[in-house]
Amino acid sequence: MSGDLSRLAMTVLHPGYEGVSTPDWLRRALGEGLGGVVLFSRNAIDAQLVRHIRAENPAAVIAIDEEGGTVTRLEVQDGSSFPGSRALGVVDDVALTERVGRQIGRMLAELDITLNYAPDADVNSNPANPVIGVRSFGPSPELVSRHTVAYVNGVQGAGVAACAKHFPGHGDTVTDSHLALPTVHASREVLFSRDLPPFRAAIDAGVRAVMSGHLLIPALDPSMPATLSRTAMTELLRGELGFDGMLVTDSIDMQAVAAMFGPGEIAVRALNAGVDAICVGQGSEEIVYEMRDAIVAAVRSGELPEERLAEAAARVLALSEWYGAQAALRDKARGDVDESVGLAAARAALTTSGTATLDRAPLVVEVNTRFSKAVDAATPTGITAALTALLPNTARLQLDTSGELPDLASDERPVVLVVHDAARHDWVRSTVTRALAMRPDAIVVDTGVPAPPGAAVHVATHGISRVSAQAAAEWLTQ
The missing domain is CATH 3.40.50 (Rossmann fold)
Known part of the structure; x- marks a missing residue:
């Protein structure tokens, strides 16, 4: 296969992996242009691990879920040093939320991690929601919007990219997308007034990445989850909301999409929909190369335009370049230790x-x-x-x-x-x-x-x- 085409395909793949050290297949894939790596607590994350990844591909987007509160990968044994989004929303002090975001960004800057899959910009409008809940700043779009912006400003002010998730909004669901495909039964008008304002606010604030949600939203697309829907990813997010940063999928091994298609087909469909990076939390050598080969085959058959793949790869590389340009911010953030902010926020909440x-x-x-x-x-x-x-x-x-x-x-x-x-x-x-x-x-x-x-x-x-x-x-x- 064409080396250039293969490298483009590898650039849009962002897997996790098992183990506490980088496996041989991952190091080889990084050398072949693998565009990103997602870290989990199972990987025993430290600065040396990140250096090993960057030694194979300095441009790799190294990503992590470090929301604070219930979702932490760096402090999983004792619990996060920072309360989560709902606690910050209860306090409703945007300056405090920005301070917390900056300290989380500082932690990631110290490890040389590119991208934080946070904040959660979902409006938790359904109290029965089984997967968002306290991960959301709250049930009001105005509240969630202002704290989403504050969190983005905090993380990115520390020189680390933030990622607003789970577009177009996972707040009004009663199904966990890890387990099955949730359906959002809301009109287009409700989506625009309730679910989309925090994403619009994040985009206006310059958020560098957005993560798609595996959500069936009939008002947008009655047949495909948002991740695989051009209506949602390109016409709405790119066109109507004007987002031009890196668009990454939620993990494609989640049953909401994994029960529908294999990894290769999901990758091709997501790219055609307008996604730039394919995240797979439980990554493996077999899955990564299956996706690469499926993408290459789709380009050669005409199913996936090469221009779309090149555009996606360029957005991944643009995020990496943005991160590289923020070195001065990261240096400053590393010295800006605010040890009291987490407990102060928790007490206030x-x-x-x-x-x-x-x-x-x-x-x-x-x-x-x-x-x-x-x-x-x-x-x-x-x-x-x-x-x-x-x-x-x-x-x-x-x-x-x-x-x-x-x-x-x-x-x-x-x-x-x-x-x-x-x-x-x-x-x-x-x-x-x-x-x-x-x-x-x-x-x-x-x-x-x-x-x-x-x-x-x-x-x-x-x-x-x-x-x-x-x-x-x-x-x-x-």
Whole structure:
């Protein structure tokens, strides 16, 4: 095959990989022009790892999901040093959001990471949303717009590219696109008034990348998910909204699209729709070369215009060039350490009802719900650890969906019930009701989108992070 055509095809592919060191196939692919690499916590990310990637292809776009809050790849063991988007939206201080974005950008600048797949510009208009929730700044397009801009300004002010996601908006869904294809049942008018304003605001603010959402939106295209729809990607995002930066897919191994087509066909369809970079989180040698070969074959058959592939590759390289030109900003950001901002934001985000002071080690009952697949499986809620640091001998009990409670009435210890997204789960609310019947003095801490307080003492952190847990523990022991 033509070396130039093959290299163009490799440039638009941005896979993740397994393991803590770069595998041989990835190093070879980088040498052949692989345009990007997506890092996950499983890769044991550090500066040396990034140097190894850049040694094979200095222009590679190295990307990561470092939203803060529930979605962190760099701080997955102990939880993020920054509260997530909903907590920032609750505080509603755009200067604070920009400071948080800048500190996240600084962390990435220190590692020489090109692109942050954040912020989440989705308007969480549906409280039953299983995958966005606290990852959104909130339910209002005006709120989400102003904080999306602040976050973009913070990250990009540190010399790292930001990425607004999940276009055209994943907020009004009841299906997790990791598991199946969600449908957004909204008119074009509602999309333009509710879901698109944060993306328009991000584009006006100069965001360098946008990530597509695997969403079926009949008002735009009744037959294809937005990622594979020229109506959504080119006519709407490029044409009506005027975005000319790099457009990247959400991971194509998500079932919303993976259940429809193989990786090669998804890549070709996405490129034809107007996408520039194909992200595949669970990348492998087989998948990468299958996609490359499918793209090359599609160009040769006329199915994919070579000009479209060249345009996509050029946008990937333009993002890399932009990053290279921001070295002075990154140097400045590395010295701009603001260690207090994360905890300050988490404290400001706490909403509480009632009063309580824990004066001895409690029993923490974690009423567990499954986090979405966007959240690393190892991410802790952190409440037990934070309380243990202040009250040694704090005990922990984890419940599953069976909700089988011990005899709390006879337990002399204070009881803290930790729940996540109680508003979305009947069994969680039922479990809390039964626990409070046994122990009316139990304290409820909700780390997600909270239900109306049903306890005498209720604390909402509006997200999962190390600092959110610390803020809650401080308040409970003040």
